[in-house]
Amino acid sequence: MMALTRLLDPSRTVSLRRRLVWQFLTLSALLVIGLFVTVGWVADRASRASQDAVLGAAVTAIAEGIRSVDEGLELELPYATFSMLGAMGEERVFYAMTVGGRMLTGYDDLPQPARQPDDMQPVFWNADYRGADLRLAAVMRQMLVDNRSEPVLVSLGQTRLGQAAIARETARSAAWAALAFLVLALPVALLAAQAVLSPIRSLAEVVGRRGPRDLRPVRHHTPKELAPLLRALNGLIGRLRAALDLAETFIFEAAHRIRTPLSLVRTEAELALSETTDPATRLRLRRMVRAIGESSRSANQILDHAMVLYRTDQFAAASLDMSALVKAVVRAIRPLADMRDIRIVERGTDLPCPIEGDERMLEIALRNILDNAVKYAAPDGLIEVELTRSDGFAAVAVLDDGRGLSDDPATLAGRFRRGANVGDTSGSGLGLTIVTEVASAHRGRFALSNRKTEGTCALLKLPLR
């Protein structure tokens, strides 16, 4: 009992589908009941009317069979009429005939009509007689009896068990048909509920499939009813995007504004360093220069990162030659490497390597990789830059002979993450994040691994055109 009430409780049905099916079932059950009642009523009325017609015809036939003879009246009760009256459902039949109010034949105590019929038009009424519900009809006829015109009243009654049974049977058949329909319709209802709900699912899929940084408005074709939801969703996305844009613009702006004063301070600090001989002051100034260098590097990387995010949003690919790009970036980083006596060897850049991509982003990515390599390579070490092509990918491998990685390479790609063994080397932790984001914007991959010998291997793979 408890389980049933719980099952019937509509508030429990948090599933839209279940709720739809429940509503359908409830409505259908009401329909079945309605059909049963309506058809029962209609069938009852129809069969009543047709039986009344038969009864009326029968009583008229009997009245028409009355003849005036010398001895009074003569009537041969027609066998066929009675047989017919009793035929449907083996009804009980009663009759009476009075002349001028005197009983002539039939059942003396048969109920009389409430209203006297005035001609051959039958009058119908219901009465209780001998423990049965009777439907009666009566007609009146003027006959000549003993040279006087006398009213002859013929009443005929029958039970209506067969008629009631037929009406009941009809209603029951209708209810069965409706039930069968309900059973057939149930799977259809389930399918319909599924179909009605499928746009919601497909919308959810479209939204769920989006990349983590995809904040474009959802342009999905939905039914009219889902349009408000879609509008609200797009409104929310718009506000989120505006907030993010604001934050990024703010960061970009802040980094940009800090960079210029920083280089000014750095120049001043270096000038002061060259002008002073006091060892304590020099030490302090050197620390200062170093800290300023770190800050300006971080500012640069934040700017790079903001740039990459911006260009990912507005991604516009163009044909470019990866070989030329690698060469250009290596050329740019060489002075820095020379300062630390690190050699850079290029391989595979003599052949053109055409890809589709955003040159600015790729340049930032390569610069960060090489920057990292220079930073973590051993002094007097060697950095090998190797461009290869295989399986539809262009792969840039940057190998150093530095200290290698101590952490799981995957975690290092997170924003502001730095390895546990970086120790004295300066860095913001944004470099690898930038590279990873550039790689995924190009539908490529970036991987960082330890070499078999000393050092790290950074591998950027991009699809060839």
Add this chain to the structure above:
Amino acid sequence: MRLAEVAVALMLWAAPAAALEVEAERVFGAADGDEISVLSTTDLAAIAPVLEDFVQGNPGRKVRYLQAASTEIDAAIRHEDARFDLVISSAMDLQMKLANDGFARSVAPAAERLPPWARWRDMLWGIALEPVVTLASRQALRGLPLPRTRRDLIAVLRENPGRFQGRVATYDPEESGVGYFLVAQDDQVSDGFWRLAEVMGRLDAQLYCCSEEMIGELRAGRIAIAYNVVASYAARFRPDDPDLVQLAFDDYTFAILRSALVPVDAPDPEGATLLLSHLLSDTSQRTFATGAGVALVPGTGPPPSPHLRPIRLDAGLLVYHDRLRRAGLLAEWQGAMIQP
């Protein structure tokens, strides 16, 4: 004092029964069994084996069987408040009227194979077919062709008035319920019947109350032809009496339906239903079919011949007891019998 009470009670109990003219009475089964009382037109000798069979199969029951005329039975149930468990009668119209007027109770005996026309609702149950035939004495018809139809019979009677004067017999419709019912049926089915009635009237037909009496007179040689005799009565004598010849006319031969009902005030309706089921069982049906020469339930005896007309249990039967219709019919009968 106590004795007086018993006497009053006995008188009260006996009063309705006293009004009923019982032709035969017998109790079947152990005296201490639960009594099922049966009021019936059926000849005691004809039904005895079936009832013996019943009390043997139901040791806790006894059957008190009372045989009476159909009009007596109708009056007893209708007016005299007689209490019986089962009422059996060959007068279909009277039985039908009793059921129609609400004197019968709905019962549900085992009757799966009973034809639908042999029952009315769940109140009136046909238990046997009784063909109505004409009996003749071979001796009296010597030298004449055996009539095969009513037309033949009319011709034979007309051409030999000397031989058949005062020696034609039939039911008296004014006295016998079955007799009236058969005249009404003849009247309805055939126009030729009234010609036959006139011929019989001219031959000064003898009128009897019952089939047995007619058969007795026929066997005694006092009459030559008996028109409308219930065949089951004749069946008891025919094999032993080579002089009796049974004529089932080809134009039509009625078969009336002996029917049973359980009165609304039956003291033991369950017992009555049990007995009714037994009467409708294949064993009993075979016994009845042997006597009547035709089976009611298919497969329990000889199938009906094509000219046999079983009369259906139907509301149409009610018309025969209409006062005006009866008066008209009997007047016509009188007109045919008494020739100026």
